[in-house]
Amino acid sequence: MAGVYEKSVTDFRRKWDKDEYEKIAKEKLEAEQMALLEKELKEPPVKRELLQPREYKVDLDSKLGKSQVITKTTPASQQGG
Template identity: 45%
Template sequence: MSNNPVGVDNTFRKKIDREEFLQRARERERQEQEEDERRRSKGKGPPVQRKPLKQRDYEIDLESRLGKTQVVTPIAPLSQQAGYYCSVCECVVKDSANYLDHINGKKHQRALGMSMRVERASLEQVQQRFELLKKRKPAGSFSEKDLDERIQKQQEEEEERKRLKRERKKEKKEKEKAALQEQEDVDPDIAVMMGFGGFGTSKK
């Protein structure tokens, strides 16, 4: 019997066989060439070269007909029927979610002459994009100076609130003191005649 344990030895790193991958690549290229030749022989011509996927340069209007009533007739042209009309594919989609799916889908992009692949950006393009975004300051952003000013303004407002609160408290105490003083000045007999029992004081 052997002393080696039975099982799979997975303690080594997998080695890549370059020859095998080269052979696979050559085989794939050969199959693509054969398909191109078959297509040409059938009269279909070479495969269409499509542009890479690009960002939209227009706004999608989803809300212009929101809340409006419309009379739908079967003889009306597609562009005037209820729903969202795609002029590229000449079809009507009934709701906004499906319309967005349609214009982002493969069929619509192919009709525009684009593939579903995105062009690989170079390092220079990425750096230019970062510079552009740095220059274009969004409306809601602010610098450290703005932040310091806002903090200082908030502290001043807080101090003002505290000062007003102290003043109100002081005024209240003064009013209570004045009322107590008036109580002491009133004759007790007159207070009893008027129905006041002494204004809640314990003085006799």
Template identity: 40%
Template sequence: MAQSSNTPTGVDNTFRRKFDREENQFLSMRDPPVQRKPLKHRDYKVDLESRLGKTQVVAPVAPLNQQAGYYCSVCECLVKDSANYLDHINGKKHQRGFGMSMRSERATLEQVQQCFENLKKRKHTGGFTEQDFDERIMKQQQEEEERKLQHREKKKEKKKEKAAEEEPEMDPDVASMMGFGGFKSSKK
């Protein structure tokens, strides 16, 4: 029979990495974690409508900010459509470029109570009523009608200018002699 030795039998796990607290503290002192600000409300309006319905000539070799699409100067990237641009500016990469984390600041009890008080005051002072809503709708309809009327007037002016450019100047006596006098419309 085999003779047993004094060496313990079991699993040899000396190859595993050991955790060294002193080394870890030294590494964390050298590279402190980045503290980012919490998310905050955007204080500017995102302009998505300015290029709506417009065409753009795309050069084969142009800088990113002059190519077709929406350019983000913070991240230095180009996004092709407005929906993806909106997703980008609300996304993690863009917010980190501003130095913000994706966590929002936790509201305190006093802030929530103050918000409720403001809403109650606005309700009791007649903040928004159906009459206000109806007035806003009427105002928007009037503005829309005015815009349509101005658009029609511009079209009529362009039509008159175009007709004046195309119509050659003739002597009325010569025109009546040639028989052109009766073909014009009497409407102006």
């Protein structure tokens, strides 16, 4: 009985069934690939507009070097970003 007891005490590491985890990984990979293919078939790519230049002038120089106190009542257009 001493040999059995010693083995269980010294053999404390967890044993991994590599075949089982490899099978699970393959199934997950196949499922992800199928989901990706289905998504590509369902939705055509989104066509976006090209960037356009501003139609107004941005005034950066008027507030240069100035400080402004922001409160709850300050309009959103005057708050910092």
